[in-house]
Structures are given as structure tokens and as C-alpha cells.
Amino acid sequence: MKSKIVSLFFLLLMGCSGTKLVSTWKNPDIVLFDAYKVLVVGMAQDENTRIEFESRLVEKLEEHGVEAMRSMDLFDVEFTLSEQTEEELNKVEEQLLDKGFDAILFTKVVGTENKRTFKERMNNIDALFVRFSSDYLEHQDIYYDPRYYDTFNIYHAETSLYCICVGKERELIWRGNIDVTEPSNVDKTIDIYIKLITGAMAEEDVIF
Template identity: 25%
Template sequence: MKHNLIRNAWLPLLLLLAGIAACSSSTQIMGSWKSPEIEAQNYQRVVVAALTDNVLARQEVENDLQAQLQMRGIQATRSIDLFPPSATAKTGPDVNLLIERIKENGHDAILTAALVDEQTETRYVPGNMGYRPMSRFVWYGSFRGYYNFWYPTLYDPGYYTEDKVYYLETNLYDVNTDRLVWSAQSKSHSPRSLRKAASQFAELTVQKMAEDNVLPAVVRQ
């Protein structure tokens, strides 16, 4: 039940991936892991798969991961093109059929992205209290005028607001061995724009893969 709720949260997550009102959004890589059993890999054909049943979120994430990989000269295929969503299917495609289809198309790696957790953080937004001088003391003529001018100016109370924090995991699997070769965890605060958030997430993820010597470090023009 919890996993279903998490999967369904991808849209606000990725409406996630940018900030509520006065809160600025951010996506950052928290950490990564690379299998000690492998050296630098030269993956050339990668399937990108966003593990969610939300079609819009799946399209956005896979589109941007595909674009970032292609910038590095890697042929990337979206899983949504290999296995389009079905209105009648209540479960995903059989994993053995999925791997067989991926191998048939000559792919050598699978890059997955999944929302693994979400949390709510409460923060205090301070109010605005201060002196604002004027050139003319027109409000001093009466107590009513003075009070009505200064009270709303001096007293602007703070308030508490809640921010959503989303945690994502990205894994790279070798198709031939079916083994995990690289993994990274990231988080995103209070997203406002699906388009911006998905793009930032993809850029940071592929950049980290290059830094960890899993993908080519040079972006091909």
C-alpha cells in the first residue's frame, strides 16, 4: 500500500522536481555507489526507465534522461517506447520479457529512476517588522490615522509552512550480467515545475555518472 502511494506521488514530486510560494526549489545528489568489480564502462545503448505508473511523470523523466545521455554520444531509448502504458494492464510487463526485449534491441545497460520516499518538513517564515520613515508626518493628525497607518506596517507576523521533500534513487544495471553497477540517491525540495525539475534531475544524474567514470566525461557536440 505504501509503495502504491509513493508511486502515485510522482506527479507532485515532479511538480516536485521545483517550490511552494516563497520557497526556492533545489535538487541535489546525496551520494553514489559504484561496483568495485568493474572498471570504467563504455555503455553505448542504454534504456532509461522511470518506475512509476504516472504516465506524465514517466514521459518527462525518461525524455530528459534520454536527452542528457544523447548529449554524450550514447544511444538512449525510453522504456515507454519499448513498453507503452496499457489502460487494461494492472501490473507492469513481465520482467523476463522486458529483459529479453532489451537484449534483442542490442542495449547494454538499463538506467532506472524511482521515487523511494517522501517527507514533510515544517519551517518558520519570519514576519516583517521594522521602521519605515516618511517625508511628511500626515498620519499624526489623529490617533485613528496614526493607528491605521502604523499597525499594519509594524506588525506582520511570521507563519509556519510545510515543504515536501522527495527522495529518488537511480540505478544502472548491466544487461549481460543483470548486475547493479552504479547507484545514486538524490532529493528534491518543494517542486513547482515538472518541466524544470525533471530536467535538473536528469542533468545532475548523468553528470554524476560521468564523474564516477561510468559514462564518458566529455559531452559530444
């Protein structure tokens, strides 16, 4: 389960509220960007997660009339199992241009952090303990109750849209940064993540 979570950029805060769009950036030289054929790349070690994410994002793009393809249908196994050079990636870009692609939508996890919270004690949060024994008895389970602290990971994910237009290097068109709290349901997390990034791109006149 851990590998599934870590590999997923995509990565939820115990529910829908745990996936948050933190920021977006749009190339100031681009007012409107239409893409007609997009390669969807989800960088993940876990193959099942990658399959689910890329497949669902392709479906979402096609719902809006944008032709899309999963990277796993283009990259062979050896490509993702070994390091690639700039020259090799340039060859890939040429292949994409030859096949009519004009954009790459690239998602990955760029960082993670661990958070720790205390078990809520709503009834006594403002209590003033005037005796040591009362204070001790109220909080003694710090010693032995593993549920006193709740730890979870927050994953910092990033989705970037690159133009692979003729005469231009892989120019960054748009980027969205999303924080996802360790998901209890990976399927829901993927769906929410995709809704967030596609919604944000639509608002900024990118692809949609």
C-alpha cells in the same frame, strides 16, 4: 499538480538549490562502464511527467553519443498497468539483449517526508521579551495566520544503472540518491535532476 510532483522522482526546493545529490554508490568491481544502448525507465504514475523525464534524459544521453530509448516506446500500456513477475521481467531482459541494449537507467521515488518551518522573524529572532503582553503580541498570529508555518515535502529519489550484459543478472553498476524539495516548476526540476545524475556518473566514469 500533486500527482505530478509525487510521481516524479524528480522532483525542487523552491528553486535550484532544492535538488541535492545526497550520495552515490559504484560497484567496486567496475572501474569503467561504457554503455552503447540504454533503456531509460522513469517509474511514474503521471504520464506527462514520465514522458518529459524519459524524453529529456534520452536527449542528454544521445548528446554524448549514447543510443537510448524511452521505456514508453518499448513497454505497452498493459505492461505498466499490471504487476509483473520475475519470469516476465526475464523475458523483457532477453528482448533487450536481442535488440542490442546493454544497460537500463531506472529512476523512481523511494520515499517522502514532510517538513515544517517557521516564518522568519529576522528582526526579533534574538529579542528577549520581559513582558507577557509583548511576547504574546509578537507571536499571536500563530493562532490564525496559515503562513506562519511553511510546510513542504521532500522527495527521496533514486537513479540506478543496471547492466543487462550476457551471462549476468541485472547487475547494479551505479546508484545515485537525490533529495528534491517539492517543486514549484516541474520542468526545471527535471532538467536539474538530469544534470545532477549525468554529472555524477561522468565523474565516476560511468556511461559518460
